[in-house]
Amino acid sequence: xxxxxxxxxxxxxxxxxxxxxxxxxxxxxxxxxxxxxxxxxxxxxxxxxxxxxxxxxxxxxxxxxxxxxxxxxxxxxxxxxxxxxxxxxxxxxxxxxxxxxxxxxxxxxxxxxxxxxxxxxxxxxxxxxxxxxxxxxxxxxxxxxxxxxxxxxxxxxxxxxxxxxxxxxxxxxxxxxxxxxxxxxxxxxxxxxxxxxxxxxxxxxxxxxxxxxxxxxxxxxxxxxxxxxxxxxxxxxxxxxxxxxxxxxxxxxxxxxxxxxxxxxxxxxxxxxxxxxxxxxxxxxxxxxxxxxxxxxxxxxxxxxxxxxxxxxxxxxxxxxxxxxxxxxxxxxxxxxxxxxxxxxxxxxxxxxxxxxxxxxxxxxxxxxxxxxxxxxxxxxxxxxxxxxxxxxxxxxxxxxxxxxxxxxxxxxxxxxxxxxxxxxxxxxxxxxxxxxxxxxxxxxxxxxxxxxxxxxxxxxxxxxxxxxxxxxxxxxxxxxxxxxxxxxxxxxxxxxxxxxxxxxxxxxxxxxxxxxxxxxxxxxxxxxxxxxxxxxxxxxxx
Numbered sequence: 021x022x023x024x025x026x027x028x029x030x031x032x033x034x035x036x037x038x039x040x041x042x043x044x045x046x047x048x049x050x051x052x053x054x055x056x057x058x059x060x061x062x063x064x065x066x067x068x069x070x071x072x073x074x075x076x077x078x079x080x081x082x083x084x085x086x087x088x089x090x091x092x093x094x095x096x097x098x099x100x101x102x103x104x105x106x107x108x109x110x111x112x113x114x115x116x117x118x119x120x121x122x123x124x125x126x127x128x129x130x131x132x133x134x135x136x137x138x139x140x141x142x143x144x145x146x147x148x149x150x151x152x153x154x155x156x157x158x159x160x161x162x163x164x165x166x167x168x169x170x171x172x173x174x175x176x177x178x179x180x181x182x183x184x185x186x187x188x189x190x191x192x193x194x195x196x197x198x199x200x201x202x203x204x205x206x207x208x209x210x211x212x213x214x215x216x217x218x219x220x221x222x223x224x225x226x227x228x229x230x231x232x233x234x235x236x237x238x239x240x241x242x243x244x245x246x247x248x249x250x251x252x253x254x255x256x257x258x259x260x261x262x263x264x265x266x267x268x269x270x271x272x273x274x275x276x277x278x279x280x281x282x283x284x285x286x287x288x289x290x291x292x293x294x295x296x297x298x299x300x301x302x303x304x305x306x307x308x309x310x311x312x313x314x315x316x317x318x319x320x321x322x323x324x325x326x327x328x329x330x331x332x333x334x335x336x337x338x339x340x341x342x343x344x345x346x347x348x349x350x351x352x353x354x355x356x357x358x359x360x361x362x363x364x365x366x367x368x369x370x371x372x373x374x375x376x377x378x379x380x381x382x383x384x385x386x387x388x389x390x391x392x393x394x395x396x397x398x399x400x401x402x403x404x405x406x407x408x409x410x411x412x413x414x415x416x417x418x419x420x421x422x423x424x425x426x427x428x429x430x431x432x433x434x435x436x437x438x439x440x441x442x443x444x445x446x447x448x449x450x451x452x453x454x455x456x457x458x459x460x461x462x463x464x465x466x467x468x469x470x471x472x473x474x475x476x477x478x479x480x481x482x483x484x485x486x487x488x489x490x491x492x493x494x495x496x497x498x499x500x501x502x503x504x505x506x507x508x509x510x511x512x513x514x515x516x517x518x519x520x521x522x523x524x525x526x527x528x529x530x531x532x533x534x535x536x537x538x539x540x541x542x543x544x545x546x547x548x549x550x551x552x553x554x555x556x557x558x559x560x561x562x563x
Contacts (some may be wrong), residue, residue, distance in 0.1 A: 024052070024145075024177050024178070025161065025177075025178045025179065026050045026051060026052045026145070026177065026178070026179040026180075026278050027044070027049040027050045027051065027053045027179060027180055027347050028044055028049060028050075028051050028052070028179055028180065028181050028183060028343065029051075029054060029162070029164050029177055029178075029179040029181070029182045029183070030051060030053050030054065030182075030183050030185055031054050031145070031152045031155075031164070031182065031183070031184045031186040031190075031192050032054075032055060032110060032183065032185040032186035032187060032190075032315075032317075033053050033054075033055035033060070033185075034060075034061070034185060034187070034316075034334070035066070035127065035130065035131050035134060035332070036185045036314055036316075036329070036332035036333060036335065036336050037053065037055075037133060037183075037185035037313035037315075038131060038134040038135055038138055039076075039077070039080070039333050039336045039337075039378065040183060040185065040314065040336035040339065041138045041141070041144050042080055042081065042082075042134060042137050042138050042141065043052055043080055043336060043337065043340035043515050044143075044340060044343065044344075045138060045141025045142075045143055045144040046080060046081065046141065046143075047340070047344050048143055048345075049249050049343070049344075050143050050145070051141075051143060051144045051145065052144075052145050052147060052177050052179065053138075053144060053145070053146050053147065053148075053149050054147045054151075054152055054164065055146075055147070055148050055149075055150070055168055056149070056150065056151035056169055057148070057149070057169075057518070058148045058149040058169070059148075059319065060128070060131055060132070060135065061128075065127055065328075065329075066125070066127050066323075066326075066328055066329035066330075067124055067125060067126075067127065067243060067244065067245045067255060067326065067464075068093070068123070068124060068125070068244060068326030068327070068329070069090060069122075069123045069124075069125050069130070069302065069329070069330065069333075069375060070121065070122050070123070070128070070326070070327070070330050071115035071116070071117035071118070071119050071120065071121055071122070071123075072115075072117055072330070072334070072430055072520070073334070073337075074086060074090070074117065074119055074123050074204070074332045075117040075118070075119075075433055075520065076332075076333060076334075076381075076519075076520070077134075078444075078446070081137055081448045081455075082133070082134070082137065083444075085133050085137075086123075087132050088253060089122040089125060089126070089129045089133050089246070089247065089248075090124060090125045090130070090246070090247070091123065091124055091244070091246070091247055092111075092112065092119070092120040092122075092123055092124075093111030093120055093121065093122030093124055093230065093244075094111060094112060094145075094229030094230050094244070095108055095109070095110060095111065095112060095229060095230065095558070095560070096108065096109040096110075096111050096122075096230045096232075096243075097228050097232075098232040098234055098380075098381075098396075098494065099228075099230045099231060099233055099234060099387070100235070100392075100393045100396075100397075101231070101233075101235040101236065101237065101389070103233075104393070104397060106234060106380075106392075106396040106397065106401075107380075107395065107396060107401075107508070109404075111230070115551070116401070116430060116431075116432045116433070116501065116505070117430070117432075117433045118433050118435070118499065118501065120436045122326065124243070124244040124245065124246050124247075125246040126245060126246025126247060126248045126253050127246070127329070128248075129246060129247070129248045130246075131303060147166060147177070149168060149169045149170065150166040150167065150168055150169070150175070150190075151162050151166065151167050151168075151169060152165070152166055152191050153166065153167045153174075153191075153194040155182060155191060155288055155311065156195070157182075157308075157309055157310045157311060157472050161178040161179060161180060161310070161357070162178065162179055162181060162182040162309075162310040162311060163176055163177070163178045163192055164176065164177050164178075164179075164182060177311075178345070180310065181310050181311075181312065181343065182231070182310060182312070183312045183313070183314055183339065184196075184311070184312065184313040184314070184317045185313075185314050185315050185336075186313070186317055187193070187315070187316045187317060187389075188301070188316045188317070188320050190313055190316075190317035192311055192312075192313050192317060193313050193317050193318070193542065195301055195308070195311055196305050196306075196307065196308040196311050196313065197305065197308065198303040198304055198305035198306070198313070199303070199304050199305075200301040200302060200303050200304070201301065201302050201303075201304060202299075202300065202301055203300035203301070203302065203371060203372070203375060204300065204375075205298070205299065205300040205322055205374075205375045205378055205379070206297065206298065206299050206300075207259060207260070207297075207322070207378065207382050208259070208260035208266065208269075208281065208295050208296070208297050208298070209241075209257045209258065209259050209260065209295065209296055209298055210257065210258045210259075210260065210269045210270070210278070210293060210294070210295050211255065211256075211257050211292075211293065211294055211295070211296050211329050212255065212256045212257070212258070212278075212279065212290070212292075212293045213245050213252065213253055213254070213255050213291040213292050213293075214254050214255075214256070214276055214279075214283065214289060214290055214291055215251055215252070215253055215254075215288060215289040215291055216251070216252050216253075216254060216287070216288055216290035217287060217288060217289060220287045220288065220524070222284075224287075225252075225282050225283050225287060226280050226282070227242050227283075228242060229244070230242070230243045230244060232324075232381050233459075234380065234381050234383070234389065234392070234393075236383055236385060236386045236388070236389035236530070237382050237384075237386075238258055238259065238261065238278075239259040239381050239382055239383070239384070240256065240257065240258050240259070241255070241256065241257035241259075241381075242254070242255070242256055243255050251510070252289070252541055253291065256278070256282070258278050259381075259382055259384070260295065261384055262384065265366045266295045269519035270293060270294065270295055270371070271481060272290075272293075274292075275290065275293045278556070279518060282321060291497070298322040298323060298378070299320055299322070300320065300321055300322060300371050300374070300375055300505070301319065302318070302320075302364070302367065302368060302371060303317070303318045303319065305360070306318050306359060306360040306363070306364065307356055307357075307359060307360060309343050309353070310360065312339065314332060314336055314339060314358070315329075315331075315332030315335055315336075317327070318332075318363075318367075319331060319332075319333060319367045319371065321370065321371040321374045321375075322371075322374045322375060322377075322378040322389065323374070324374045324375055324376040324378045324381060325370060325377060326376035327374065328371045329397070331366075331367045331370060334363065334366070334367075334519075335363055337519050338359060338362060338363055338519055339359060340517055341453070341517075341518035342355045342356060342359065343356075343360070344518075345479075345548060349548070349549070350478060350479070350548060350549050350550075351547050351548040352547040352549075353547065353549045353550060354545075354546055354547025355546050355548060357546070357547075358413040358414050358546055361412045361413045362410050362413035362414070365408075365410075365411050365412060366408050366409075366410060366411075367482055369405075369408035370407075370408055371526045373404065373405065373408075374550045376404075377404075380392060389413060401542075405488070409428040409429050409430070409521075410427075410428035410429075410492075410521050411423060411428055414517065414523065414543070414546055415427040415428050415521075415523060415524065416515075416523055416524025416525075416535065416538060416539070416542070424524050424525070425509065425523045426509045426511070426522055426524070426525050427515075427522055427523060428521060428522065429521065429522050430520055430521060430522075431505070431514070431516045431520050431521065431522050432501040432502045432504070432505040433445050433446065433501070433520070434497065434498065434499035434500075434501040434502065435498040435499055436448060436484075436486075436495050436496060436497055436498055436502075437495070437496040437498050438494070438495045438496075441551065442498055445484075445502075448484070448495075449482040449484070450482065453483060453484070453518060454479060454480045454518055455476070455479055455480075455481045455515060455517060455518060455523075455539075456481070456482045456483075456484065456515070456516040457476075457481055457482065457483045457484065457514075457515055457516075457536075458484045458485075458486065458502065458506075458513065458514050458515075458516065459483070459485045459486070459507060459512065459513040459532065460485070460486040460487075460503070460512045460513065460520055461485075461486075461487065461512055462485065462512070462513075462529045462532075463483075463485055464483045464484075464485060464513060464532065465483045467529045467532055467533050468533055468536055469533065472533065472536045472537055475540045475550040476536065476539075476540070476550070478549070478550050479543075479548075479550065486502065486503065488544075506525070509525055509527035510527050511526060511527055512526065512527055512528055512532070513525060513526045513529075513532040513535070514526070515535060515536070515539055523539055524538070524539070
């Protein structure tokens with residue numbers, strides 16, 4: 021057996037692994053991608069990329085590609101059996117990231133585009149057709165034994181870290197010794213993807229752009245399923261009712277029978293149909309020293325929030341910047357302790373929201389459905405909670421150790437102007453990498469004491485001053501989104517993490533300097549090698 025050594029070994033090559041390989045490859049890391057299949061899974065599963073992950077992918081070189089493989093989401097409407105609107109979620113409104121709240125995507129097309137980008141990263145090696153059969157680690161490295169699917173030949177690869185993006189049956193999760201919490205939701209749904217034939221529109225079919233038909237006789241989902249080569253896909257999902265078998269639902273004649281209320285063979289081309297078991301499972305341990313898990317290996321949720329793939333992509337983005345600091349020698353393994361601390365509560369809240377929505381949809385009992393309808397139509401239904409933010413980890417806490425209001429939120433993004441030219445904020449700060457200091461009315465770098473300035477310089481911090489002095493190099497917030505975010509919190513400065521989440525904010529120049537010292541202290545505790553300020557002020561002073 022050979023024993024090649026990499027920075028990172030990734031087990032599995034779905035969209036989460038593709039994204040992580042692209043992120044690490046763009047950093048120049050040596051990455052081994054190990055996948056037991058020789059070709060990507062050809063059928064779609066996910067159909068949504070929300071505004072945050074659209075921004076993340078754009079910052080990682082996909083900006084020119086995404087418009088051709090996605091389209092903006094419409095209103096997401098929920099109806100009862102009589103087609104009375106129970107709930108509406110506005111996916112069309114402009115998000116804090118600048119685009120629509122949700123974009124729809126044909127997953128195989130997105131994966132192909134991601135794979136083509138990964139293939140251009142010279143530091144990424146592919147081991148397709150090789151299944152991981154054992155994983156172990158020692159003080160220096162992690163080791164993976166692979167077996168070729170056809171020949172049975174085995175080989176061993178080693179790396180500083182192994183990331184399991186290998187799905188719900190993850191071998192990496194088993195090696196970590198992680199168990200999974202079952203949140204209690206389980207339902208079988210028949211998922212049908214079709215391609216609209218020429219001249220066929222949703223108006224002709226008489227279907228909503230995106231909707232949940234909460235009919236107890238047959239709860240049904242009707243949503244877009246992305247675009248490929250200009251052709252539109254649509255998805256129907258039908259809940260399996262008591263007494264029905266999976267085999268019965270997967271018969272082609274049954275598929276067409278269920279579709280017949282909306283579309284027939286003259287309207288759509290059947291792409292695929294399969295019964296999926298929607299579950300809610302969350303791993304209790306996401307890391308053991310050099311082994312980590314991400315995506316479905318760490319969490320599985322019902323699809324009613326459209327957040328399964330998005331949550332996995334957040335895992336990859338969170339890991340990528342932390343691994344970058346460690347692999348550059350700027351941090352030690354303690355930084356990875358913040359991975360689960362930050363990601364698990366976030367994905368847990370999203371899972372609970374998806375379960376809440378699923379429980380409203382998956383009601384086959386007419387009496388229970390009537391009670392639900394009465395609550396929603398009468399305004400007595402509980403509102404959806406706000407979308408989760410980060411609540412722990414590397415975030416600013418005030419003197420009483422309470423999370424600062426505004427810390428942990430996703431930062432605003434949009435177009436800014438400098439030297440008379442408009443540019444995306446992330447493009448101005450070198451592709452959205454590294455910490456970013458945004459100040460308004462003062463020079464953030466000049467506001468720091470020399471010790472703090474030197475410490476942050478080790479991280480390659482980017483400084484942006486939304487100045488009002490009218491100078492030629494002044495930066496102006498064209499969209500007003502950043503200004504509005506600061507105004508809402510009474511801030512004149514904020515520090516944004518590499519994954520676009522807000523570390524914390526300050527209301528003036530002096531408190532910004534204190535905030536920077538607090539960041540340096542928090543980074544040091546988290547294992548990042550920065551020089552502490554020698555200021556005699558308490559780094560946890562109120563900001």
